Amino acid sequence: MHALVYHGPGQKAWEEVPTPRLLCDSDAIVRVEATTICGSDLHILKGDVPEVTDGRILGHEAVGTVVEIGSSVKSVQVGDRVLVSCITACGACRYCRQGRYGQCLGGGGWILGHLIDGTQAEYVRVPFADTSTYPIPAGVADEDILMMSDILPTGYEVGVLNGRVQPGDVVAIVGAGPIGLSAIMGAQLFSPSHIVAIDLADSRLEAAKQFGADVTVNNGREDARAIIKELTGGLGADVAIEAVGVPATFELAATLIRPGGHVANIGVHGQPATLHLEQLWSRDVTITTGLVDTYSTPTLLRLIGRQLDVGRFVTHHFAMNDFLAAYDTFARAADTGALKVVVSP
Numbered sequence: 001m002h003a004l005v006y007h008g009p010g011q012k013a014w015e016e017v018p019t020p021r022l023l024c025d026s027d028a029i030v031r032v033e034a035t036t037i038c039g040s041d042l043h044i045l046k047g048d049v050p051e052v053t054d055g056r057i058l059g060h061e062a063v064g065t066v067v068e069i070g071s072s073v074k075s076v077q078v079g080d081r082v083l084v085s086c087i088t089a090c091g092a093c094r095y096c097r098q099g100r101y102g103q104c105l106g107g108g109g110w111i112l113g114h115l116i117d118g119t120q121a122e123y124v125r126v127p128f129a130d131t132s133t134y135p136i137p138a139g140v141a142d143e144d145i146l147m148m149s150d151i152l153p154t155g156y157e158v159g160v161l162n163g164r165v166q167p168g169d170v171v172a173i174v175g176a177g178p179i180g181l182s183a184i185m186g187a188q189l190f191s192p193s194h195i196v197a198i199d200l201a202d203s204r205l206e207a208a209k210q211f212g213a214d215v216t217v218n219n220g221r222e223d224a225r226a227i228i229k230e231l232t233g234g235l236g237a238d239v240a241i242e243a244v245g246v247p248a249t250f251e252l253a254a255t256l257i258r259p260g261g262h263v264a265n266i267g268v269h270g271q272p273a274t275l276h277l278e279q280l281w282s283r284d285v286t287i288t289t290g291l292v293d294t295y296s297t298p299t300l301l302r303l304i305g306r307q308l309d310v311g312r313f314v315t316h317h318f319a320m321n322d323f324l325a326a327y328d329t330f331a332r333a334a335d336t337g338a339l340k341v342v343v344s345p
């Protein structure tokens with residue numbers, strides 16, 4: 001088969017590799033029918049995730065058909081069409097029993113495209129198939145379901161729920177890429193008074209308006225802090241969500257928050273960021289970090305086509321043989337207008 005293979009920072013190739021085989025009796029082999037590229041993949045290519053080694057197949061999001069299962073797999077059958085979750089769950093360890101699948105101690109967590117070969121391929125091996133895949137609801141497009149593999153639960157859990165968004169809140173979201181847009185979509189479920197999207201790219205701010213932000217700020221030429229203070233009578237945002245993963249955006253989010261507010265970091269950080277405790281220690285501010293657990297995936301799947309119009313994320317389509325072009329388009333999102341690209345056979 002062919003796959004998108006990482007060969008060190010800045011190096012990747014679409015090349016022929018061995019087709020995966022079952023390694024454990026809880027595995028399934030899935031034929032990939034739709035996959036995508038995540039901001040985390042770009043962080044890997046920058047060298048921000050050193051655990052990813054030369055030769056790793058990237059990707060952790062997929063929709064496909066099960067073609068083989070291990071002897072202990074019960075809830076998944078050959079021929080089933082499934083969503084492959086970005087998080088793999090053993091289902092039995094301490095953290096899985098708490099619903100914190102991202103911290104799985106039994107060989108799961110974020111492993112696809114990270115610690116084991118991932119989904120940017122014609123086939124993928126999915127460990128713990130019973131607890132790491134979801135059946136596809138009837139009548140829903142593959143590309144809509146694909147958005148449920150990572151970005152929707154990540155924005156919702158790590159941003160909106162960790163940030164404790166409440167009705168009437170002013171929510172500031174720093175970064176209007178796919179994860180930031182997911183946070184905008186999830187925040188609307190809690191009826192905030194204002195959703196403020198902050199970015200440097202006008203194209204992404206225009207997308208943020210389409211996703212539900214009622215205030216947009218280009219922080220390259222506008223003062224986000226002043227605008228937030230004007231909206232809140234000088235207090236600051238109730239919730240600030242960091243959705244980029246660079247020091248400047250985290251530090252900005254921390255300056256936007258009111259006393260007693262919540263800063264929820266979603267971004268994947270590869271460099272140290274300064275935490276100004278000399279300014280925050282007396283302000284009762286809560287700062288949360290997190291890797292998505294995907295415990296919300298069943299709930300979000302029920303909301304597709306109702307409260308969640310997820311098809312609007314998809315801006316570009318590519319064939320698998322054009323994977324390198326898909327990466328180029330996604331990496332230059334400010335120029336191309338790319339939100340999510342869908343790659344199919």
